[in-house]
Amino acid sequence: MDISVVVPLYNEEESLPELTDWIRRVMLANNFSYEIILVDDGSKDNSWKVILDLKKSHEQISGIKFRRNYGKSAALNVGFAATQGDVVITMDADLQDSPDEIPELYDRIMNQGADLVSGWKQKRYDPLTKTIPTKLFNSVTRSVSGIHNLHDFNCGLKAYKKDVVKSIEVYGEMHRYIPVIAKWAGFTHIQEQVVQHYPRKYGTTKFGPGRFVKGFLDLMSIFFVGKFGKRPMHFFGPVGVVSFLIGFFITFYLICEKLMSIANGTPYRNVTDQPLFYLSLLAIMIGTQLFLTGFIAELLSRNSSERNKYHIERVV
Ligand code: UDP
Ligand code: MG
Numbered sequence: 001m002d003i004s005v006v007v008p009l010y011n012e013e014e015s016l017p018e019l020t021d022w023i024r025r026v027m028l029a030n031n032f033s034y035e036i037i038l039v040d041d042g043s044k045d046n047s048w049k050v051i052l053d054l055k056k057s058h059e060q061i062s063g064i065k066f067r068r069n070y071g072k073s074a075a076l077n078v079g080f081a082a083t084q085g086d087v088v089i090t091m092d093a094d095l096q097d098s099p100d101e102i103p104e105l106y107d108r109i110m111n112q113g114a115d116l117v118s119g120w121k122q123k124r125y126d127p128l129t130k131t132i133p134t135k136l137f138n139s140v141t142r143s144v145s146g147i148h149n150l151h152d153f154n155c156g157l158k159a160y161k162k163d164v165v166k167s168i169e170v171y172g173e174m175h176r177y178i179p180v181i182a183k184w185a186g187f188t189h190i191q192e193q194v195v196q197h198y199p200r201k202y203g204t205t206k207f208g209p210g211r212f213v214k215g216f217l218d219l220m221s222i223f224f225v226g227k228f229g230k231r232p233m234h235f236f237g238p239v240g241v242v243s244f245l246i247g248f249f250i251t252f253y254l255i256c257e258k259l260m261s262i263a264n265g266t267p268y269r270n271v272t273d274q275p276l277f278y279l280s281l282l283a284i285m286i287g288t289q290l291f292l293t294g295f296i297a298e299l300l301s302r303n304s305s306e307r308n309k310y311h312i313e314r315v316v
Contacts (some may be wrong), residue, residue, distance in 0.1 A: 002032040003106060004085035008075030009093035010041040014202035016050045016093065020058060023099045027060075030103050036061045038093075039079045042069035048314075055316060067311040072206075073175040074310055080165035086110070088165045092156035094203065096125070098196040105159035108191055115164050115187035118150055118179055119157035121197035133212050140216075144223055145180040150192050153179055154215075157195050161187070173211070173218045180219075184226040232301055236294025244287030250280035 005023055009016070020036055027034045040048050040063060051063040064078055076090060087109045091097040101119065108114045124131060134154070141153050154176040168181050179190050228235040254271045261268030271277050 001035060001085045003027070003034040003087050003089060003102065004083035005034065005036045005089045005091065005099075005102075006039065006076060006079035006083060007036065007091055007093050008039050008041055008072045008079065009043065009047055010069060010072075010075075010206050011043045011045045011047060011203060012093040013043070013046045013050050015095050016047065016054060018201075019093060019095055019099075020054050020061060022095075023102075024058060024060070026099045026102050030106075032102075032106070034060055035084060037079045037082050038063045039075040040065045041071065041075040042066045052316065063314075063316045064312060065314045067313040070310055071173070073170040073172060076175055076178075077170045078310060078312065080168075080170075083162070083165060086162050088160045088162060090156060090158050090160075095201045096198050097155075097157040098198065101157060101193065101195045102159075105157075105193060108193065109159050109161050112191070113189055114159075114191040115161045115189040116179055116182050117159040117191045117193050118152065119155035119195035120150075120152040120192050121155055122151070122194045124197045125199040129209075137212060137215065141177065141180065141219060144219060145177070145183060147179055147183055147190055150179055150190065152192070153177060155195070163187075172221075173214045174222065176215050177219060177222050180222055180226070184222075229301060232297030233294040236290050236297060240287045240290030240292075240294060242287070243283050243290060247280040247283030247285075247287060250276060250283070254280075 007019070016038070020038075023034075023036055026032075036058075038051050038061060040051060042065075048063070048065050051061070051065075055061045055063065062082070064082065066075070066078075079090070080088065087106050089102055089105060091099070097119065105117050108117045126134075134152075138151060138153055142148055142150065147153075158178065160182075164182050164185070164187050167185050167187075168178070170178060170181065174181060183190060224235065251271075254274060254277055258268050258271055
């Protein structure tokens with residue numbers, strides 16, 4: 001199979017008929033063999049019924065239904081697991097992304113050596129309250145991740161080489177950082193493609209302003225998990241040891257100072273009378289704690305397979 005299209009959706013009943021029809025037209029025009037995997041992320045409207053109806057006349061459609069709303073990342077994650085195509089395309093359900101971009105995305109993966117191609121909504125149809133924080137967000141992500149050629153990390157329209165989606169795991173709000181996760185997984189050929197972006201046709205956005213806070217925390221965790229996730233001790237260990245040593249040497253110095261004064265017969269201060277002594281004790285204790293925290297993190301990191309459990313209600 002050439003292409004798998006994965007569409008995460010939450011309450012998008014009005015858009016689905018148009019979206020799937022549009023995808024079909026593009027696929028037929030280009031002679032692609034394809035599947036469309038619609039992941040219903042616990043919709044409360046009739047989205048699932050619409051999916052069942054569409055499937056009757058469009059055999060390339062398959063549906064996965066979550067029992068409740070787990071978020072876009074979880075929906076993408078199960079969608080990825082189900083794909084069979086050589087190239088996987090993700091797009092939002094709300095008709096803001098255009099299926100007309102698919103042939104070029106496919107070509108970049110198959111013929112131009114890209115592992116991942118991310119859409120860039122250069123001219124986007126969203127309110128300023130969203131586009132301004134988004135700009136800031138993208139520039140922070142660029143510098144933290146070192147992926148300097150992307151302008152729009154969170155674009156819903158992306159294409160992946162099959163290996164990429166089979167190797168990465170997305171949870172929390174991590175869908176915003178898939179290029180970063182892919183890079184950490186060793187897929188370095190990351191490209192960008194300017195794509196059309198349309199205003200939302202039906203319904204309203206499913207993400208509130210809290211998206212940026214959550215997204216930022218997730219970015220920090222990606223950075224630390226990516227860098228130290230497998231060896232948390234490499235982060236906590238050195239900080240703990242340095243803190244411990246600073247405390248140790250200050251105490252050592254204070255004791256030596258006292259002994260020297262006694263030996264020389266000059267007046268001296270008790271070690272315990274000096275504030276510096278208590279600071280150094282604190283440094284020793286904090287250092288020990290950090291070291292032990294690293295040790296515990298090290299143990300936990302061997303047992304983190306729990307975070308991606310979903311309850312799938314039906315698959316058709
Ligand atoms: N979505 C989802 N689960 C959620 C929230 C959103 O699957 O909990 C889907 C949504 O239906 C759409 C895509 O993710 O297909 C992008 O959402 P939306 O259009 O609301 O985001 P925006 O375009 O405002 O960034
Ligand atoms: Mg949208």
